[in-house]
Amino acid sequence: MIEIDQISKVYDGKAAVDAVSMTVETGTITVIVGTSGSGKTTLLRMINRLEEPTSGEVRINGVVTTSMPGHILRRRIGYAIQGHGLFPHHTVGRNIGAVPQLLGWSKEKTRARVDELLDLFSMDPAQFRDRYPAELSGGQQQRVGVARALASRPDLLLMDEPFGALDPIIRARAQTDLRRIQRTLGSTIMLVTHDMEEAIHLGDRVAVMDGGQLVQHGTPAEIIQNPATAFVADMVGGVDRPLRLLSLIAVADIVEDGPATGTPIAAEASLRDALSACLWSGRDALPVTRGDAIIGRVTLPAIRAQAQATA
Structure with missing residues (x-):
């Protein structure tokens, strides 16, 4: 568990981060979102003490981060x-x-961890272990960057705009990879972004920063349905709110009995994906599969009713 307790950072008499408090549960992803200058990166950097807080404290599993040297903390x-x-x-x-080597791991243990992570990121160790970064695509380089951050099995993974330099298709894949790997490893992740779409897609909880203050902290659904301020409402986007909510609901939640033809959709897909498939193909219903079996259908009227109910 990460506890951020009334943490502030003041530069030249002005608070870049102003008395922020939040708790991050173990094994979850918390996304900190805000515009440029909102304090989100400064907040993140105070957690690993790349920036020292002016006041307040951070506790990781009950241990105050200032109770140990900064370089020791950052190895964790x-x-x-x-x-x-x-x-x-x-x-x-x-x-x-690199970090396992600094921690004194044996060559055999380090190599095994490298290969384990490359496998996890769908990069064949025999093919990629001895390559250099310049020989990789942008998406592959980003995967290696995240793998390096995970190498020593850290208590916490901090990510600052990790996918910002990627094109939209690779970015979407990288986000899916991160979510899959986080669920596999049970990692605790705090991620900074300026993109509310990314925050909603990735976060178990979303923290919205504005002017150095934490203006709202809740689940993606809470942020969308009940924005605490006009700033949050503007970030969520009025006309897009029903679509954003549909992206949080699985097809399995409204699957029903009945016939449907054409390309099926997975039960784990979102209602937003199902809506897109219906509109693209001109169908009023899609078969729904779990594994190789068809378990029912999802209909366009049911999707629209769900959107109206959550708007």
Whole structure:
């Protein structure tokens, strides 16, 4: 558990972060979202003490972060940034193994961890371990950056606009990868973004920053349905709110009995995906599958009714 308790950072008499408090539960993703200058990156950097707080404290599993030297703390916390920050003259394997090496892991243990993470990120170790960053695509470089941050099995992974430099298609895949891997490893992640769509897609909880203050902290559905301020409402977007809510609801939640033809949709897909499929194909109903079996259908009227009910 990460406890942020009345933490502030003041520069030249002005608060960049102003008495922010929040709790991050173990094994969850919390996304900090806000416009440029809202204090979100400064808040993140105070957690691993790349920035020292002016006041307040951070506790990780009950331990106050200032109770240990900063470089020791940072070895316990993974950190991934936009553009990945890989060492260009080190191989992929050496990049991922950098922190375990600092921690004194054996070569065998480090190599095993490197290969485990490459497998987890769907990158064949035999094919990628000895490559250099310049030989990788942007999406592959970003995967290696996240793998490096996870290499020492940190208590917490901090991510600052990690997907901002990627094109939209690769970015969507990277987000899906991160969610899958977080669920597999049970990692605790705090991620900064300026993109509310990304925050809603990734976050178990979303923290909205404005002018250095935490103006709302809740589940994606709470943020969308009950924005606490006009700023939050503007970030969520009035006309897009029903669509954003549909992206949080699984097809399985409204599956019904009955016939439907054409390409099916997975039960785990969102109602937003189902709506797009209906409108694209001109169908009023889609077969719904779980695994290889058809379990029912989802209909366009049911999707629209759900959107109206949550608007």
